[in-house]
Amino acid sequence: MELKNKPHLKGTKSLFKNKFLERLTRTHISVPLILFSIISTVLIIYGLRNFHISAVNTVPIFFGGFFAFTLVEYLMHRFLFHLTPTTKKREKFAYTVHGVHHDYPKDRDRLAMPIPLSMTLSVLFFFFFKLIMGNFVYAFLPGFFMGYSAYLWVHYMVHAFQPPKNFWKFLWVHHGIHHYKDPDSAFGVSSILWDVVFGTMPKK
Numbered sequence: 058m059e060l061k062n063k064p065h066l067k068g069t070k071s072l073f074k075n076k077f078l079e080r081l082t083r084t085h086i087s088v089p090l091i092l093f094s095i096i097s098t099v100l101i102i103y104g105l106r107n108f109h110i111s112a113v114n115t116v117p118i119f120f121g122g123f124f125a126f127t128l129v130e131y132l133m134h135r136f137l138f139h140l141t142p143t144t145k146k147r148e149k150f151a152y153t154v155h156g157v158h159h160d161y162p163k164d165r166d167r168l169a170m171p172i173p174l175s176m177t178l179s180v181l182f183f184f185f186f187k188l189i190m191g192n193f194v195y196a197f198l199p200g201f202f203m204g205y206s207a208y209l210w211v212h213y214m215v216h217a218f219q220p221p222k223n224f225w226k227f228l229w230v231h232h233g234i235h236h237y238k239d240p241d242s243a244f245g246v247s248s249i250l251w252d253v254v255f256g257t258m259p260k261k
């Protein structure tokens with residue numbers, strides 16, 4: 058998806074003529090933050106009450122899930138959201154899932170994944186991690202979801218607010234470089250770790 062030197066537009070853009078489909082592409086940031094916080098809490102409580110996990114192993118496994126999300130976030134952003142448009146269908150897909158965000162970076166309704174899609178992926182992630190790690194999923198997946206929530210908040214903060222005068226400013230600048238200077242670098246949003254590891258840090 059070619060994003061270099063493209064103008065950044067104000068306002069928003071319709072992706073579908075169908076009003077129902079168009080509405081599904083828009084998500085208020087508070088909805089996924091609240092929803093995933095509730096789901097994560099329920100999963101941990103269920104796991105503890107049914108002795109699937111213990112208070113001792115919940116904390117490190119939770120943070121393991123949080124850490125794992127930072128890698129998934131990076132890989133999806135770099136290789137899926139910035140998919141090379143070799144066909145018209147791929148170009149349409151890339152624009153719908155991410156290109157429109159680069160064109161309209163201040164559109165606050167498109168800073169989070171649509172809820173039906175995020176819920177579907179959540180169910181798939183549950184069964185995938187359950188297959189791999191068994192009952193530890195009740196601690197790992199909440200951490201994974203909270204990693205996603207942290208990503209959402211940082212992403213929203215970068216696009217909706219003025220640059221903060223604290224330690225968050227570094228992430229604000231990092232993601233700003235990805236949007237306004239070099240879309241082929243700075244793929245990490247909630248963390249720069251994987252940009253350092255994979256050599257995609259922006260040039261100074």
